[in-house]
Amino acid sequence: MTTRVFVSILVLSLFSCKPSTEDYNLLSTGISRELADFRKQQLSDIVYDLNFSIPEKLEDSIPASLDLTLTIHDSSQPLYLDFNVEKGHVSNVIANTEAIDIIHEQEHVIIPSEYLKEGKNHIEIAFTAGEQSLNRNEDFLYTLLVPDRASTLFPCFDQPNVKATYNLSITAPQDWEVLAGAPEQEQSKNGNFITHTFATSDLMSTYLFSFVAGKFKTATKDLSGFDMKLLYRETDSTKVQSSLDPIFELHKGAVDYLEDYTAYSFPFQKLDFATIPIFQYGGMEHVGAIQYRESTLFLDQTATESQLLSRAKLIAHETSHMWFGDLVTMNWFNDVWMKEVFANFMADKIVNPEFPEVNHDLLFVLSHYPSAYGEDRTKGANPIRQELDNLKNAGSLYGGIIYHKAPIMMRQLELATGKKAFQEGIQEYIKTYAYDNAVWDDLVSILDTKTNLDLKKWSEVWVNQSSRPVFSEEITYDAQNTIEKLQLIQSAEDGSAKIWPQTFKIGLVYADSTHILTAAFKEKRLLLEGAQGLPKPQQIIYNYDGMGYGIFPQKDDLLQSLPQVQDEVARGYSYINVHENLLNAGLNPISVFELYKKGLVNEKNALILNRISSQMQNLYWTYLTDIQRESHQKELEDLVYNQLQQALPANIKKTFFGLFESIAYSPSGKDRLYAIWNKETQINNLKLNEDDYTGIAMQLALFGHEHTDIILKEAAAAITNPDKKRRFEFLQPTLSSDESTRANFVNSLQDAKNREKESWVLSALGYINHPLRQESGLKHLKTSLELLEEIQLTGDIFFPKNWLNATIGRYSSAEAYTIRENYLKAHPDLNKVLKNKLLQATDDLERVHVMQASLEN
Template identity: 55%
Template sequence: MTKHLLYLFVLVLTCISCSQASKKSTTLNDTGVPLKMAEYRSQQIQDVVYHLWFNIPKEKELPITSKLVLKANINDLSHPLYLDFKEDLSSIQKIIVDQKTIPITFEKEHIIIPSASLELGTNTIEIEFIAGELSLNRNSDYLYTLLVPDRARTLFPCFDQPNIKAKYNLTIIAPKNWKVLAGASVEKEETNGETTTYQFRETDKMSTYLFSFVAGEFNATLSSSSNNSMNLLYRESNEEKLNASTEAIFKLHQSSSNFLEAYTQFNFPFQKFDFVTIPGFQYGGMEHIGAIQYRESSLFLDSSATRSQELSRAKLIAHETAHMWFGNLVTMQWFNDVWMKEVFANFMADKIVNPAFTDINHDLQFLSSHYPRAYSVDRTRGTNPIRQKLENLNNAGSLYGSIIYDKAPIVMRQLELTLGETSFREGIREYIATFAYKNADWNDLVAILDKKIDLDLKRWSEVWVNSTGRPVFSEEIKYDNAQRIKEFTLTQKAEDGSAKFWPQSFDIQLVYPDSITSIAVLSDTPSIKINEVLGAPKPLYVLYNTNGYGYGLFPTNEMVATHSAAIEEEVSRAHSYLNIYENTLNGTIAITSAIDNIKMGVSTESNELILRMLSGQMSNLFWNYLTDKQRTQYQEALEELLYHRLRQPESKNIKKTLYKMYRSIAYSQSGIDRLYRIWNKEETIENLVLNKDNYSSLAQQLALFGHPKAKDILAKAKSGISNPDKLERFKFLEPTLNSDPAVRTAFFKSFKDPKNREKENWVQTACSFIHHPLHQKEGIKSVGISLELLEEIQRTGDIFFPLGWLSSTIGKYTSKEAYDMVQNYIASHPELDENLMKKLLQATDNLYRRQNKNI
């Protein structure tokens, strides 16, 4: 071979090699946090420590100059180091790797550090940048981070995946009158002129979504009498609420922690146990390590609070405390298993509240809180399995919903019932001990529990965890000539038409004029024979799932619908109402029968939990399934029924529930007049205790219903609000209650600007006013905007906002025009993210059923 040919040969090989290397080095990079990149990085990187500095100016319009010093051990340099940063290139000011400044390479939301600039072993990377603000909730005098599920990368460069846990050394420079809260205690505090520098101790190891800080004008209080010293930051100014709630908040946190330490046999796992309440917070709570965030109105209650509100607060606190073990101590490998942390938080919360609320029927509470919400998704065309697929973390927010929060606890209770409480608890303790401060997935837990039961847990998991939908049960009862049962067959089929079935246990009852026969049923095959009842006389009717453990749509009929209120046992009565309601939506019970059944329940029900469930059912049927003519026919009688019962001697809890139901439907002239007299304090109803917030809300309801003095009512209500956060919210909502449709429409159109959507909780309330059934004649003209903005809202909004946005806009409609809008949108968006499409189908289920004559 000549030198010339040899040179060409080497050159070709070099080009091929370079091309392959180049291809190899870029195949991992894609927008977001792709699974392939995350899997590689989890092997490439370890021992990560983030040193972060944020200089927060008092003026919210000014940028937050920041610095990151990242230390990490690198095991593999076959690919560059990708740091996630969902910001503009202009936000990155300088990069220094091991004391050498390197050019800035930024592609597809990633800062790329070339392999040539790194070395195997320990590396130090310094980045000067402007903090991203997408998830930095800035207000005029406070801010807070909210970084779940993939929002840490919107604030600072990082490895934004749950299985790269890291320690944080945080320094914040803030206005000197501000307080700060983060995942570790303040080690050093120094004031210089108008600013104070807070240097925090190094945190425990945590995933990026659990890192947080809060800074602003907050009040603070400390509980040192508990096992764990606890700090609380808050902005609530109502003295009655503060006096009534502060001690209770600390006690509920401590009792929750005590329970979890005993249940898991693992001490509280982190340095500190602090929390902050935030006005208009997007969620009920968020479990940041060392700095839990809560919606302020959920924690601070006063003497007007019902027992259900107190229970909800206790469950919320127990839920977030449980996350310290389930999610924070043991964290999922990838967000496809986000349900695991949520199911255990909810499941444990249900266990934790029992000792503190001995007057509550907790089986009833479990049924009434989880089942309606789980069914509200599982019955839809947009239902999803508990464990979902996730190829890119930027779609993780769409995984959240009632299947995770409500169906999963039902499934976990079935699993506990199957294993036995002792074996289940032992399995959980082994799981916690094995994976403490590490990451685990569902299969890791299955492997532990599988050793404690003969059941094929993987097969069980396939239908309950990895599949969608619910079973529909049907009965076939044959009688002999003496009208005694000679055959009783119970069959289950998947609602979606597939061949799967759900092994489960529940009770049934044969109801006779003077007795009841109860039978425990194990439905472990598609069709079972219930031989225990053979020879029994023909019952008046059969009640299914009377203990509330089963899951699915059970047989019922019009006779049961007329007897629900007479069922003595509370769980059985509640399930009867729920089952009739679900059968109504499926078209097997007439809507008039269902509403008459609910009316009977409303007139007699003495349990607050059941009454609240009935209230939700009535609201949905009344506003979404009755025609305008039917609504008019039912409204007067329903108003009178509720008002009459409001005037009767009842407990405070029952009165508040009845009042909320009455307020939601009393839009007739007489109803508006009564509500006005209550708001103006001309009429007092015994045992109905309303606070300032209730009166503000009632003023808004009067404006929504078109009271002729609405403008004056709102002005007076506004003048009585002293808390600046609540006043700001009231002013925000005012345009949505304007009598001029053009004003409401213009305000809704303003949501095209992301800045006007920052207060997501407020936005959802605003949309529910603008698109209320009483406003839909005008609202339909702008509702298409909600669909146009959907994909942008998924990109910019927090995890619950896309569904909340849809539910409070297009989800409020049942007309043919709205149905066509949805169908056209679906047809014109074939590439819409699958999980986002499911959210659209969930939110528009009522619309679909109405137009397809399901009911």
């Protein structure tokens, strides 16, 4: 027999012995619920020993190895490791000391059952690290593995209820810092590289495993025996000096509060953090090593009160996750909202004592209601708790309902159970499920023992169903003009029969007083017996305390007197309610425009003023017609510019400047904005930093200022931070007055590689699809929609919705509406969650279309 014949026979023999994928009945792309449930009972005592060797050159791959030890309770089925990379990344597999064939099918590395045993097993895998979630840059990288992206980096069991410990070593260039979830134990030098070895981590889910490596500066702080370390790249010395102490102190303050509230000590070995210039979202709660978007944490003396509050709440949110999400983790990602609602809910509690001068009831209303309503009012509204069949779809569950409606629900739940009983229930929940997993019903069962409320029935409508209530009134007066009957009726906006149990206040406003009534809804109709016999009020303000949820009656007379309402919460919520009634075509856009103008002049509360400014921009660019917008632009520009000349606090000046900058596209507006940019005009108490001036330059380019080329050249030269300079260079094509240059940029986004810096991409799309450029941007909408399903697979959790918001979500034209409708017709099987995201993002487009159709008829 010749050698060639022998080799051929051997190859055929090996091929024929390789198990057929048809035998793997749990095999499918992604991580199915069936596979996850099986692995939960199949596996325990999991330890990942991981090694990554990061090369100096960005284009070089990262060799890696995994030594996996685990206990297997059922060896009748294969071992499925999730590894969502192209074939060829795995170079060697050893199962219990025996080298085996590499079986890498449908995003899984499979160890056949014949190589397994019940009890302790040892698996070794040599592989090349996947890079989809490595976020590699020239001089730094960071992992971001939520919700199912750990499997795009290394072979693992990528589901939240299979927790494990990690032993990690990373070899990196010698001038790089490395941060991971466990304390660093040892460094060993090897030529131009250093190997960083970390201690055994705490028990955690795969999506919480992380590391950051690169050229970072470091800062450390020990506050009352609590050591913390920060990695950062910010180069502005003023921001660094102003921010380092607050960053550490806010973390320590959050830890102290949470330890007291939960009656459970900080649960992990350490609390470090890294700030990253291009981070995809605000923060991510990796165990022991939180990651943040750098611009949110590093502020200077120009920061507004809103920015300071946002930083404090973000830090409190991510720190809260150490208990809610990291210590006690959802069993499956359909309950991802649980960790987010607790983080937001606790963040609101934590921030209160840090900002005693702030009206925190008002802050809660303004922080959560607009964003919750922004999704719950739409045809794509989803429940707080959603169904999930496969973890590959888990990223699409995130959104405003989870982050904003859920805290509103939780506040109602706390009100219904009582604060003391609620806190006791949370303490029991944390203690019972520490280092484990829990579902919503586990918490409900605990709280059920502490209240007479039927929480299962209560949560059915609040948690498991979508939409919001619409309230109407029935009011009659007798001959003496006193109230005979005041009745409220609740109906569901989506036309269903559900009723939301909730409690809120109603203010009956008189010339010299306000009479407060409590509305406790349990049924469809509520007769307010306390109103009977009262004189006819000048006005009625519903949801006076901001505790209720829904759309409330809004009379035209309140539009005239709203700026004079004394109670801040009532006034702030009423502005939100005006906006909701406008969107439901219950109020005239020009009447609302006039109200907002009065509010801009009269409002003294910075938080409410910021809300008015935001709603004014939405009204101006979306709900006014082209003719209305052009006829009112100059008066709005002059009004806001005049407010900038007044003696007002710095944070209010910054709000006015943001509004002015957004609408100063007239010749006079561009002249005024240019004078501010080149510092010919100095506005007293308007504090602008380098980033602000860069933003003004880009806005002038968007508005087509005659000196755009010079402005952008000077703006680029003024940027000292290399990360910000790269961002500016990335955005420049979108600022071009040349339509073909902008079109080439948009077309480049069809390549996933060009979408990796997601925050930059979203900023770029904002310029491409600005209302002033939509005539040229319209032709790209079809392509942007066709990319949606790919973006869900390649982008991070918020990117699909943000992509839609930044593209078709910016439009209000009939042409854009037709493009959306044609896309939906052409994709009848579009993933339901993605379809909901599209309907949410285009809610304004839909409403404008309905308004225009009603006018035409």
